[in-house]
Amino acid sequence: xxxxxxxxxxxxxxxxxxxxxxxxxxxxxLDALDANIRSITQRCGDMPVRIASKSIRNxxxxxYIVQQQPNIAGIMSYSIAESVMLARRGFKNILCGYPCMExxxxxxxxLAMKETGALIIFMTDRPEHISLLQDxxxxxxxxxxxxxxxxxxxxxxxxxxxxFRSSIRNAENLTRFLDQLELCSRxxxxxxxxxxxxxxxxxxxxxGKGFYNRIxxxxxxxxxxxxxxxxxxxxxxxxxxxxxxIEVNGGGTGSIESTCLEKDVTEVTVGSGYxxxxxxxxxxxxxxxxxxxxxxxxxxNPAPDIYTCQSGGFIASGATGTAKTPQVYRPKSAVLLKNExxxxxxxxxxxxxxxxxxGGIVVMRHAKAGELCEHFNTLHVFRSGGxxxxxxxxxxxxxxxx
Numbered sequence: 001x002x003x004x005x006x007x008x009x010x011x012x013x014x015x016x017x018x019x020x021x022x023x024x025x026x027x028x029x030l031d032a033l034d035a036n037i038r039s040i041t042q043r044c045g046d047m048p049v050r051i052a053s054k055s056i057r058n059x060x061x062x063x064y065i066v067q068q069q070p071n072i073a074g075i076m077s078y079s080i081a082e083s084v085m086l087a088r089r090g091f092k093n094i095l096c097g098y099p100c101m102e103x104x105x106x107x108x109x110x111l112a113m114k115e116t117g118a119l120i121i122f123m124t125d126r127p128e129h130i131s132l133l134q135d136x137x138x139x140x141x142x143x144x145x146x147x148x149x150x151x152x153x154x155x156x157x158x159x160x161x162x163x164f165r166s167s168i169r170n171a172e173n174l175t176r177f178l179d180q181l182e183l184c185s186r187x188x189x190x191x192x193x194x195x196x197x198x199x200x201x202x203x204x205x206x207x208g209k210g211f212y213n214r215i216x217x218x219x220x221x222x223x224x225x226x227x228x229x230x231x232x233x234x235x236x237x238x239x240x241x242x243x244x245x246i247e248v249n250g251g252g253t254g255s256i257e258s259t260c261l262e263k264d265v266t267e268v269t270v271g272s273g274y275x276x277x278x279x280x281x282x283x284x285x286x287x288x289x290x291x292x293x294x295x296x297x298x299x300x301n302p303a304p305d306i307y308t309c310q311s312g313g314f315i316a317s318g319a320t321g322t323a324k325t326p327q328v329y330r331p332k333s334a335v336l337l338k339n340e341x342x343x344x345x346x347x348x349x350x351x352x353x354x355x356x357x358x359g360g361i362v363v364m365r366h367a368k369a370g371e372l373c374e375h376f377n378t379l380h381v382f383r384s385g386g387x388x389x390x391x392x393x394x395x396x397x398x399x400x401x402x
Contacts, residue, residue, distance in 0.1 A: 007032050007289060008384065011330040011355055014295065014363045017387055018380070023297040023361065024311045026376035028061065028275075028391070030383050032291035036274050037068050039288055043256045044268055048073035050095060050249060052271025053082065055369035058379060059089055060391035065274060066091075073267040076249070080105040080120070082394075082401040087118035095121045095147060095249065097193070097269075099129045103136060110140045121190045125149040125166040127180050130187055137186035145190040147249070148177065150234050152194040154223045161219050163197040174234055178241050191247030191266070192238055196227045196259065200252025203282035206323075217284070224258045235264045254283055272369040278327045279316070279367050292372055292379070293329055293365040296347065298358050307334070307356045312347030314375045316367035323367065330363040331355045 007029060018025065040049065050073040056062050066072050074093030077083040080100040087094060087109075100106055100122065109120045124130050124146045137144040151169040153162025168174050181187060204216040235248055248266045251259030253273035259265055272280050275292040300308035316324040325342045328334040334351040336342060342364075349362065356362070366372045373379070377396030381389045394401060 026294045026379050028292045028379040028381045032289040036288045047260045048267040050076045050267050050269045052076045052269050054078035055271030057373035057394045076269050079401045083120045084112045087112040087116045092118050099123050106136045110142045121145050121147050125168050130184050134184035145188050148192045150194040152196040152227050161198045193249040194231045200255035205284040206282040228262050275369040277369040278365045296362045298360045305352050308348045313342045313344040326364045329365045
């Protein structure tokens with residue numbers, strides 16, 4: 001991973017920054033974040049950007065990105081409860097990326113919109129979603145805007161390439177859904193979303209996996225035109241039924257270039273690229289800068305070249321495997337032990353250099369962006385000039401969104 005010229009991520013720098021601090025702690029380098037914002041802006045061109053809050057989970061960071069990132073469309077939240085909090089914090093355009101079946105939270109969201117003037121858009125793909133929304137919207141005397149979630153997965157012989165997300169997989173499914181929606185007088189279509197996870201979230205340049213990388217690139221190349229065609233046909237159908245333009249959200253950090261080429265897409269979602277968690281190092285088409293991570297204390301030296309740190313087992317969600325574990329960032333040559341990995345209360349490392357000793361530090365990076373702030377109450381924020389502040393995470397503010 002090439003570090004930006006203005007970004008000093010040496011072991012010595014981290015040791016000096018966090019000398020005297022109680023560990024473990026989480027860090028955020030604003031110089032690196034700025035570099036990533038510039039890269040994302042360049043990659044997106046004129047396409048509006050919607051920030052995926054699940055990858056950030058820190059209100060101050062979201063506010064900072066909104067201020068620095070040109071052409072912001074809004075926030076993509078990950079729960080309706082979180083959407084309400086963001087609306088009350090002053091965010092005005094919030095697309096909740098996942099359906100909600102909690103009546104109390106839906107009512108609270110409608111109340112928050114009335115009080116703040118914010119727009120909260122509800123994700124839907126099932127009749128149960130729109131039926132519940134219609135009942136509550138009618139009771140609250142409020143028109144609710146919805147986004148139709150479109151399945152972007154692709155089937156090849158013997159391979160399901162994508163994720164199980166939306167039940168709207170084809171024109172027939174979409175037509176039935178639109179027929180049911182016509183019965184819901186208090187619901188209005190804001191737009192459509194299609195998340196091409198197999199392109200946006202699947203690495204294709206992993207170290208030591210040449211054959212695997214070639215397969216993934218081949219499948220991506222074959223998927224991209226199918227995704228574009230399916231989205232184009234679905235959007236055309238929705239526009240015919242509504243008789244007006246709609247917003248179309250697509251993409252993710254790993255698919256910005258291909259998603260922005262689609263003429264129907266009106267905005268692209270970006271999340272992980274801001275922090276650049278380590279799973280996103282292994283993409284052929286782009287390279288961002290590590291901007292966030294955590295620091296552990298070395299507490300033991302139980303054998304030659306083995307150093308044990310307190311804590312560290314911040315494992316990413318999804319299918320289990322070594323790719324979902326944190327990685328040692330500094331010192332560069334330190335590695336996790338295959339038989340132990342990153343542990344709940346201790347993490348042993350193999351290291352043959354001369355930098356580590358009990359009382360020293362190890363700098364780590366998390367695998368997926370969203371996990372970091374779920375484990376820490378604050379981010380220790382710094383620039384080239386040194387430590388600046390501590391920014392409370394959702395957890396540090398007492399919020400527990402799932």
